[in-house]
Amino acid sequence: MSKYSYITEEGFKKLKAELEHLETVERPSISRQIGEAIDKGDLSENAEYDAAKEAQGLLEAKIAQLKEIVINSRIIDESKIDTSKVQMLNKVTIKNQKNGAVMTYTLVSETEADFKNGKLSINTPIAKGLIGKVVGDVVEITVPNGVIPFEIIDISM
Structure with a gap:
């Protein structure tokens, strides 16, 4: 299946x-x-x-x-995308709480992922950690370099 x-x-x-x-x-x-x-x-x-x-x-x-x-x-019907919480096709701006770096990614399917252009696969550890969270949440995400706290700054389309 x-x-x-x-x-x-x-x-x-x-x-x-x-x-x-x-x-x-x-x-x-x-x-x-x-x-x-x-x-x-x-x-x-x-x-x-x-x-x-x-x-x-x-x-x-x-x-x-x-x-x-x-x-x-x-x-996916893009007209029905909700921006109240992080989900696929949202553009999410996050801030690395350790170094202050601000990044913006659009969460997309595996086949559409293009990191250089800010399109992050929904299957990555960062995307998985952000799903379902709202603006202001601080999420600790395990990446190859360890655990990094990210604050969700903005969610948009």
Whole structure:
């Protein structure tokens, strides 16, 4: 039984576009590479053939993984997001109580996470520690460097 993944409409469209690209552009390209390698003769000592077959296997695994994610994705209605407490798709501003650093993250699904752009996966220790909390709460979150107290400064969309 598969686990559902909650995702934004934008994230869902990106997944579908990537899947379509892999199926319509990458798959035929690898098929052509395999065909060209076969045309060169003896497959038992053909490094190009081996490389193309390996690439095909990796591509098919990636396609299967993306299909599974798409099938099990549920699009979140962003108009119904509550900002009274931290939940998925909220933009949360937190302050590290140890060093005073203020950070803002948007909590997103695993497939949409992009730390450099402030999109934090809902499955990270920090996000898990923030879920359900309200502005003003101080949450102690265990991270690889130890336990850090974070104060929730703001919750928005």
